[in-house]
Amino acid sequence: AVYRRQPCLSAVDAALAAGQKRMISFYDQVRVREVGAEELAGLxxxxxxxxxxxxxxxxxxxxxxxxxxx
Incomplete structure (x- = not known):
């Protein structure tokens, strides 16, 4: 997944404050795009x-x- 740092940090802080500790608990609060192996091949x-x-x-x-x- 690829996401922007600041919106992600804000969403993680909010999730933790709400007692949510799953790594994906904040995904619905930020724009996330999955990146496939073929896109990563050149890295x-x-x-x-x-x-x-x-x-x-x-x-x-x-x-x-x-x-x-x-």
Missing amino acids: GDLSLTFFNANTPEELAQAEKMLAALE
């Missing part, structure tokens, strides 16, 4: 493009990956 290594950092260890790994690209 290169998708493991880098969509790397997810949820822990301090994953953040450290992401920072190392970014430094290697610079």
